[in-house]
Amino acid sequence: MMSLMDGIGMGIGFTLSLTLLGGIREILGSGSFFGHKFVSENASTILLFVMPPGAFLALGYLVAIVNKLKKS
């Protein structure tokens, strides 16, 4: 029973962090949120964030923020 709960918790945590990271990358990278564009069609967005390096950078800063929050 405990391990089932642990598994569900892990899964939810994973989903949350994935959604957060995806949200940040989508907003910065293509100026949309869950597919709804909120910048004009020809606005320049930070394309870096939809490419692989952007994922590493965004995840790095996210982990740093979480570390900081955990300590304080």
Next chain:
Amino acid sequence: MEYIVIIIGAVFVNNIIFAQFLGICPFLGVSNKISTATGMGLAVVFVISLATTVTYLVHHYILIPYNIAFMQTVTFILVIAALVQLVEIILKKVAPPLYQALGIFLPLITTNCAVLGVAILVIQKDFNLIQSIVFASATAVGFTLAMILFAGIREHLELMEIPEGMKGIPIALITAGLLSLAFMGFAGLV
């Protein structure tokens, strides 16, 4: 010439870690020291090259003729798991310190997405046997290259003054991001 294109493409342009995101967990997990990173890289080279050769043969001479190609995932994982077990036994006997250093990441090669990824990519790209072996070894070399580069940088990072919250994994991820950015410079080479 064709093989050179495959090799350059797999090592630099579509580097398995920096461009395709496969096999990140050992990349972040055992890249603290160059020696362990090299050991992990070599183990992965061995497993990927052998696993791809065997899975290629299994796919084309067993799965296709008997019309059971839908069993692909299960069979491939079984082959990879057997090979990893072999590597584990050999390493335990031959290099106990390396075995200790790799820890849980050694059995984890079984479910390393890089290994299964290459085995499936080879089938999808419709390579012949020689091309598959060249592609698999080149991809594994790309993995090792990424591991060693990254471990070298991380060893230096240990001695740097870094803001408290950035220590450890965050700075490693940002370093990986910059390295990945650098590897994007190879795009369009092939």
